[in-house]
Amino acid sequence: MEHIKDCIAALREAAPEIDIAENELMRRHTTFAIGGPADLFVQPKTRRELTAALAVLRERNIPFLLLGNGSNMLVADAGIRGAVVCTSELDEVRVNEDNTVSAEAGALLSRIARRAQRSGLTGAEFAGGIPGSLGGAVYMNAGAYDGTMAGIVQETEFVDGEGNICTLKGDEHGFDYRTSVFRKHPDWTVLRSTMQLQNGDSAAILDKMNDFAQRRRDKQPLNFPSAGSTFKRPVGHFAGQLIEQAGLKGTSVGAAQVSEKHAGFLINRGGATCDDMLRLIELVQNRVREQFGVELECEVRIVK
Template identity: 50%
Template structure:
């Protein structure tokens, strides 16, 4: 990577940090992924804006990563820059029923703030292992709730370098989709509105959902959660199970025996193996049931276009 780029990056980053050849396996819940040329841990909206501006001006490709819980990064890694929105960019504030958080805040941290303030409505998200920015971008959801239900508005960085605030209704939020991916926006932070509730009830609901996850999901193995989106009229896990693919293995990658909707890293899986397994599952389900299985997991650093 160009010396010039690194020098200028150094001047922009005042509080954050950047690393060369950083293994992405450290930053994905799959525990898979080769090195990113440069990995920056950012700490402010202005830093993000300046870094993007610099990368664009020097034509350095860049990618946004939150907690890496919905990502498959290639074994070759990422040529260019990874901008990580994590702990260094994770302030959470509450004002009455409104919680405002920076994009790097974990959903777990926001859930604790909601619980401490006896606010209900965020319980569904407490066990999702993503960052707030990732959850807003993906319109993450579980157990009958989704980000769309609670979002008030979102602070975004546009590709033109402007910081704008969009109301939730203008975010084009639908099942695991938002305007963020269509417009190349970066989520900097957002506000959610919750409702007054009973602390004990909120805690019980969170505990109950955490138990349900532990019982049903293969949390003992690294994964990126549900591998596929729910095809209209079907359940991904049920289709995969009905196709006899539970336990189907390619190298270290496996269709979980506990929940067929999850591809897990059963031990030392490569991205190539996971991707091949995903393609095989798609092909078999297409042949057997005529249903297209669109991956929910997002692919980063693959040279050839991945069919979503």
């Protein structure tokens, strides 16, 4: 596509060292291991490259999708028209003297939690086993066990839809169950967040993280590609329990399957297409609605 070539030239002019790939298969960048080619896959290595790339895409009206670690995304088999901007190389994590930790968008939660633990800071243990980046976790208000991002994120620096660098503090994040203000503004790009933690005991923090990790290994099908819990928790119920009670454990569409180990996880048994997964999602939603009158809403972001 001609306008893509022009766009690559403009990106190279604005950020000569930036990594750009054409027709990059999204299945290589999502934990579902599903998804066709993105026209453009842009991977900035510095904050300056990121802001320059966003400016070029905006000026040329090229639609773009922000990608962290791809652990909460189901991407179409036809792939993505436009650009994917992957933040994974922007991954600085800094522990500050006031018991805060600041991290760039692409920093993995597991690294942030480990840095906090080694510095004797408690509050981020819940995040240790969530396979996402800081940016994706703020967008989703990721949470597990006794914590959520809402509970620790104090401040976030982001680029808005006009290219301005802005800051959100506290309640301005609009955190709620698996959502934040960023869901309403998909072109807002998290650059960095600062998290408030507390003094704690490193050994006790490590014990807690190990306990959470063991619970995941015991309950979750971590040996298959997935995006974690496919559905949000419906009020008053657990999605996995309803799916199991509907007799759907092990149900497959093509290579997409309701996990035998945890019915809340839909897994890719190997070579599943997005279409397989979407049909399985619909089958599960229909069956649970018919049997229990409960609507299961997808937690995973579907990119079609």
